[in-house]
Amino acid sequence: MQPQRLTILGSTGSIGVSTLDVVRRHPQRYRVVALCAHRQVDKLAEQCREFLPSYAVVGTEALAHDLRGRLAGLSIEVLHGPQALCQMAELAEVDAVMAAIVGAAGLAPTLAAVRCGKKVLLANKEALVMAGPVFMAAVARHGATLLPIDSEHNAIFQSLPINFSSDLSRNGVRRILLTASGGPFRNATAESLESVTPDQACAHPNWVMGRKISVDSASMMNKGLEVIEAHYLFNVAADKIQVVIHPQSVIHSLVEYVDGSVLAELGNPDMRTPIAHALAFPERIESGVGPLDLFQVGRLDFQEPDNRRFPCLSLAYRALAEEGSAPALLNAANEVAVEAFLAGTIGFTAIPRVIEATLDAIPAVAVGSLDDVMGADAQARAKARELLARESLR
Numbered sequence: 148m149q150p151q152r153l154t155i156l157g158s159t160g161s162i163g164v165s166t167l168d169v170v171r172r173h174p175q176r177y178r179v180v181a182l183c184a185h186r187q188v189d190k191l192a193e194q195c196r197e198f199l200p201s202y203a204v205v206g207t208e209a210l211a212h213d214l215r216g217r218l219a220g221l222s223i224e225v226l227h228g229p230q231a232l233c234q235m236a237e238l239a240e241v242d243a244v245m246a247a248i249v250g251a252a253g254l255a256p257t258l259a260a261v262r263c264g265k266k267v268l269l270a271n272k273e274a275l276v277m278a279g280p281v282f283m284a285a286v287a288r289h290g291a292t293l294l295p296i297d298s299e300h301n302a303i304f305q306s307l308p309i310n311f312s313s314d315l316s317r318n319g320v321r322r323i324l325l326t327a328s329g330g331p332f333r334n335a336t337a338e339s340l341e342s343v344t345p346d347q348a349c350a351h352p353n354w355v356m357g358r359k360i361s362v363d364s365a366s367m368m369n370k371g372l373e374v375i376e377a378h379y380l381f382n383v384a385a386d387k388i389q390v391v392i393h394p395q396s397v398i399h400s401l402v403e404y405v406d407g408s409v410l411a412e413l414g415n416p417d418m419r420t421p422i423a424h425a426l427a428f429p430e431r432i433e434s435g436v437g438p439l440d441l442f443q444v445g446r447l448d449f450q451e452p453d454n455r456r457f458p459c460l461s462l463a464y465r466a467l468a469e470e471g472s473a474p475a476l477l478n479a480a481n482e483v484a485v486e487a488f489l490a491g492t493i494g495f496t497a498i499p500r501v502i503e504a505t506l507d508a509i510p511a512v513a514v515g516s517l518d519d520v521m522g523a524d525a526q527a528r529a530k531a532r533e534l535l536a537r538e539s540l541r
Contacts, residue, residue, distance in 0.1 A: 148175075151243055152178050152180045152242045153180060154244045154245070155179065156183045156236065156253060157183065157184065158182040160249065161356050163245065168435060170198070170426075180201050180240055181204065182202075184204070185248075188214050195214075195223055201223065202238075204227060205227050232259075233255055236256040236260035236265070242266060243265060245422075247296070249271070250273055250482055251478065253273060253274060258278070258281075263291075266291070270296035273372070273478055277475040278520040279474065283379055296421050298418065299325050299400040300376060302326075303377065321387070324409070326400050327370040328393065329367075329450075329452075330352075330366075331351060331365055337456050340496050341494060348362045366499065371477075372478065374390065374460075375474050390460060397444055398411045398413050399412050413439060414439055417434075459481070463477060470511065472512050473511035475523040477506060479524045479528045480506070480527050481502050483501070483528050483531035504540060
């Protein structure tokens with residue numbers, strides 16, 4: 148069997164590191180062709196020395212010069228910049244692309260992989276949130292294989308019929324139950340959220356993630372983005388997607404059928420499980436994740452999300468209802484607000500205020516191309532930064 152050849156977009160992030168751990172366990176099955184990061188040169192150099200890719204990509208020429216020095220003597224071509232990311236996604240010698248760059252920066256290279264008909268392992272939820280109709284149309288047009296990496300969407304995928312159609316109602320699906328841990332503040336009072344620090348927001352109780360996605364989990368925007376992602380991935384209406392708080396993070400999501408059956412995918416909270424599932428699909432391989440001990444888990448709890456304390460979830464449903472450019476506006480405003488929160492410029496509860504004000508200020512319009520999407524993204528970022536200066540939103 149020829150090894151599956153991989154490009155990993157975002158190799159130094161948590162998903163990239165977990166992907167390489169799975170690859171490390173199966174050296175005969177996988178070969179890394181390209182590793183792409185932004186600025187973590189130390190970690191990328193270490194990965195390059197172990198996996199010996201043909202290419203490595205960083206964000207700037209200065210970082211590329213640094214990396215070349217660290218990799219002297221190795222036959223690894225070092226590139227830099229956004230265009231190089233797209234080139235790595237399009238490589239003819241690559242079979243599959245792990246799309247794990249966080250945020251809007253991951254959209255263009257992920258779409259480039261789709262347009263080349265690659266097997267795309269989608270961990271960058273923003274690609275669908277920002278450009279759902281454009282992205283899914285490209286998947287169909289170019290015959291790409293799209294496999295979800297988010298634990299929730301991977302669980303839904305595993306709980307659907309193997310050959311499900313684009314209309315889930317034809318498969319007897321009544322609704323999708325999207326589980327959420329609730330993050331570190333699920334039991335916090337509304338008053339206490341006013342004084343939340345970035346370190347507190349990034350201290351997720353169950354998952355090890357980057358700082359941006361950790362803040363999104365704490366605000367429940369992450370779950371809102373996942374609702375939008377599920378809508379486009381599985382062609383299911385927003386009112387058929389219910390968010391359920393499940394603190395143990397053992398049930399990763401569920402699918403309810405019209406006959407009353409509810410199928411769920413369970414496992415320890417470890418991203419190597421969905422990564423291994425997607426890498427080997429339709430086969431199964433060892434991921435390195437330990438067996439689920441239900442006796443140790445002991446109980447499974449569920450509760451309804453509190454939209455008053457966590458308005459980001461409601462804002463995501465609003466953007467999905469408005470359609471067009473609204474999800475891209477939502478995502479861009481959130482990225483700006485989260486960046487400001489992590490920098491200490493605004494408080495935690497200002498994040499949804501900035502997002503809502505941005506959505507109120509910019510009417511949603513139809514989007515038919517990547518240029519339309521990026522135009523909406525730029526417009527929302529400019530407006531969100533303008534709003535950050537208002538004392539009332541801080």
